[in-house]
Amino acid sequence: MKRKITLTVNGKEQELEIEPNRLLLHVLREEIGLTGTKEGCSIGVCGACSVIVDGRLVSSCLTLAAGCEGRDIETIEGLAKDGNLHPLQQAFIEYGGFQCGICTPGQIMAAKALLDENPKPTADEVKEWMSGNLCRCTGYYKILESVMAVVNNKISPDFQFRKREQQAKIQSLDVYKPVAKTD
Amino acid sequence: MVKFDYFEPKSVEQACAFLERHADEAKLIAGGTALLIWMRMMLLNPHVVVSLARIPGFDSISFDPKDGLRIKAGARHRDIELDPAVREHYPLLYETFRKVAQPRIRNMGTIGGNLCQGDPLTDPGASLIAMDAEITLTSSKAKRTLPLEKFFVDYYQTDLRPGEILIEIRVPLPARPLGWAHIKFLPRSQEDFATVGVALVLRGNALGKRRRSCAAKRSPMIESGRWRRWPRMKSIPWMTTAAPPITNVT
């Protein structure tokens, strides 16, 4: 028997009709189309499916969507605002906090939950907090470095991803005349 | 996972009524960290799932110097870890709960769910037994209170009776001074389940003998919980090599 539920996902209300046996992970991915949240181990060990529900970091693979009626859910897709990365996202790029990237949404959500609660954790506190988010590529050193870079305010103030031009002028082709330029 | 009906009762009475009505086919869900894994593996296939998450006050923690600590069954591990009274008066519990799995799971799993699962690999049981915790169970017919150690029967087996809900854990205020330790042996990863978990409490006069450490270890005041069973051990010869230094005194 399907149930109607309303979730607030990244600030937007979502009305859904779901079977009670649906997991939050699958509802986010399949019903709402937010595939940033990943499934790694399916048993709450690896943390790839970490999301924040009512301010608490949880495994969405062990959360029934039906139990989330009325709750506020944050996923990786809600972090960047208007194309501006969250400081943690920026730090993971600057400090190489990922390789294949499959665990990265979970790592970043876990770090965000920590910094929301404790903006100045020590490296040991970060390790303890993040140890439930498994990564098979990095050996974790750069993940820790990335999180600590945010804690210690070491991310570049003028970060721009790969120096993408936001307002490039496209050269008109019909008036194009090839000439050498001078400084 | 099988399809099931899902209920969110608003009171313990309502929850008991649901359990009563769907006697064999219902399962209670609190944090879900264990139940959902078993359901996904098709080891449990309930037709009705009754969530305790929306019962007001079911996750509260209260402390009274005379009465001790009362933890409602729906309190999450992390609620207990962060509770100021727990930290101040029950440092052993604080130390135990901050080491349960990791924060994400502590945010989800509840103490009631943990105890009712009867999984000897998890940490809270031993420390709560060592602290003389007692639990209250209720059903639509009756309510009973018993020491926690009597609740554990065997691996994944508890004294939980059909129709019963664990509603509260009470931990008496320990006498001061209190010596305590909780360690778990993790042979592989720090994220693993413990091979052995030991909770140790030294009270009153036993503390004075602490320097004669071997004697202290044989003191009848020592209690512990151990992997696979939940004995309240009077003597623990196997600990003579692996005992933690009893440095924590409050």
Next chain:
Amino acid sequence: MKRTINLTINEEAFEAEAEPRLLLSYFLRERAGLTGTHIGCVIGECGACTVLLDGRLVKSCLLFAVQADGRKVLTIEGLAKNGALHPIQEAFVQQYGLQCGYCTPGMVLASYSLLRDNLNPTEEEIRKALGGNLCMCTGYVQIVESVKAAAKKLQQS
């Protein structure tokens, strides 16, 4: 309020939920994943979304999905059997009855409907039967040739 819609698509039972305002064409594409039915104009003019409903040629953009509840739908995906093209499909390939291919599913189904009732249509009958299906590429000549060739194939079989 969403409704559960039960219907048979290409001889397979299918069930999905939809708001009553959802058009059959979108229902087929998005709920059933059958993207062979194309959207051209959504006002019943172009025929790209042509399907057969209980054997009758319809434009699926002029029907709500709820109207197909309990009925049988044939889409372009239901024509080829076991990897073998339907003779009409074969004819469209052989006679160059297509260029971009966007209107083709509708053309093929319209031809199917025609040839089921009339195995020996005249050119005029073909042009009339396919009149509700627009094509911007071919100028229709080769489409008509395709239908004629298909008719021959069907007569022989």
Next chain:
Amino acid sequence: MAKAEKFSVVGQRVQRVDGFDKVTGESKYIADIILPGMLLGKILRSPYPHARILRIDTSKAEHLRGVRAVVTAEDTLKRPWGAFFADQYILSVGKARYVGEEVAAVAAVDLDVAEEALALIDVEWEPLPAVFDAEEAMKAGAPLVHDDKKRNIAVTLDIERGNIQRAFAESDIIVEDTFQSAPQWHCSIETIGSVAEYASSGKYTIYMNSQTLFNARYRIAAALGVPETDIRIIQSAVGGGFGGKSCDDNNALVAAILARKAGKPVKVINSREEEFLAGCRPRVFMKIDVKLGFKKDGRIRAKHIRIIADNGAYSAKAPAITGVAAMRHDTCYKYSDVKTQAYLVYTNKIPTGAFRGFGNPSAEWAVEQAIDIGAHELGIDPMEIARINAAESGYVSPHGNRVTSCELKQCLDMTEKMMDWKKKRADKKPNTGLGLACTVHVSGKRHFGDYDGSSATIKINEDGKALILSGEGEIGQGVHTAMCQIAAEELGVRVEDVEISKADTDLTTFCLGAFASRLTYISGNAVKNAASNVKQQLFQQASEMLEANADDLISHGGRIFVKGAEGKFVTVADAARARLFRHNGAPIVGSGSFDADSVLPDKTRFGNESGAYNYGVQAAQVEVDRETGQVKVLQYVIASDCGTVIYPIGAEGQVEGGFAQGIGYALIEGLQFDEGRPVNPNFSDYRIPSMRDLPPLTHAFADSYEPTGPFGAKGLGELNMDPTAAVISNAIFDAVGVRIKTLPITPEKVLKALTEKG
């Protein structure tokens, strides 16, 4: 040593090209690919390690509502396929040979229905005697896994170089011991998966998270019996590969035949349990006897190694892996007389295969411990033994491996300094100890046909930005960023102005993919050659515009100018546009190829297997708890010689990540089998290292330059997985005097050894 070359892009800490997508969750991994009408597939797997299939009845499953296709071997050509030996089938033909083997499969509208349908497939089995241990399997009378393989032996190697008898006779001391390595699973956080689509005109389009697309295409074509052109493979984002995603398994093939039968796209993704049972092919388990002869001064005079390797039920890449374990390490030290014997043996267990290190971690686990034993017996510092024997540039191994650059000695010096080795050795504290091991790895390997190369195409867009088309693929290691840097360096443009396409077998030229630490070196060279070709075309155009000789031009930061006269220039964009928008216009597009100067090994496995060899040294300081047997790594040090470091963040990540897997292999990971059945196939019971499990690490790169590499670079990816287990074991011996010879090194084993020692 490094050439004094100044680079403007190479060696810079640039941003990863795929970084934005990965931190925002926008990257599309295989599970994130959803096609219209897509069905979900599930595979029925053998519950028996060895059993005959008497009958399969799928009719009940076919009639279940929501089921769209059920397939068995009858839907396949029953044609065996495999990387080296064609010995495995898409779905069991007649027999299943390990627990987890694919027997039948279902495509349905959702996973719950698919799983219900699996339960309705009725298979009548006749269980057969099975064999689970390689040594047992070699004995006469053991059950045969494949009827035509006598004594279950898949591969035999027996190679002697020099005169081994004389060499041992001339040795002053002889060390002889036996070591067992362990199987290890890749445990990529993303499991193997595929989305296959079949057009009834006959073309398969398969989205895969494979790390070797063209090899996958070749194998799928062979198994399906269709030409390669009828298969298009598009790489999704890959959530970790480590060798496990090189298409040695049946996942994509099952998806393909389901899609063909259902006439709909079908997604098949391994559950975590399936990944352990039958997904990626885990590290080949080996029992290794090592015999080393030393001269008094520490020189290794003779080496004899004998390996029994567990192939599992099918071969995948184990034949090549066995060869690597048997011979690769002979390129690390200056050997003259060596003998190697190896047997690869079929058992009724999961097929083993490629995992980061490719046989090297197993061999180094044994050989580097034997060397350590020798050092202790001779009373020579292990650091000195390594120095005395270390290979150098110009060394040619007994098997014909020609070393063009080698900074192993420099790595030893760096390790000694970073670890403060001498001081720590002098003030040794009780229960703490130091361990060391050296390693060598290849940069590409000539073994898939006589080709050890890569190709790339670069086009210049109208805005002047370059786009690299490469089929090598990115699996997380950061190679796309390194390729962009190499192209930018060669073209003289900013790295931000170079992009790279996703790998797609229909759109890119032939590429072998990610294995053998080959990409930076091999595909880096191909990209550099393509860029060089493009640069020539740009300079030709610019020479007209600048009225100068093309040979006098240089480019920098996207500008092309006459050397020494930077004031007057044309931009790359201007040159590209000028070449295009004119009579006889043409886009600027260039291609490049590279095939390494390696040799396909002959029948005796002689021949330079790779174009370049990378080297490394690792050292650990550990503390052993005598009461529990627990090992704590206090400090870890790594020095790597990978030539020029192109992409430092990526290179560091490869060192750190490889090391983390090494720590897992050494201390944590292990799958237990019960009668061939995995007992702990999940992340709760098969643990991989977490953030808290990694020790303090210091690492650095040697000052090095590989003359044949792109801007002096060579491989790195696998190097730092290889020696870690031996390093830890050597350090434990130094700490408490016991030597652990089986993996993983558990507290139980250490405690038992300590108790036995007394």
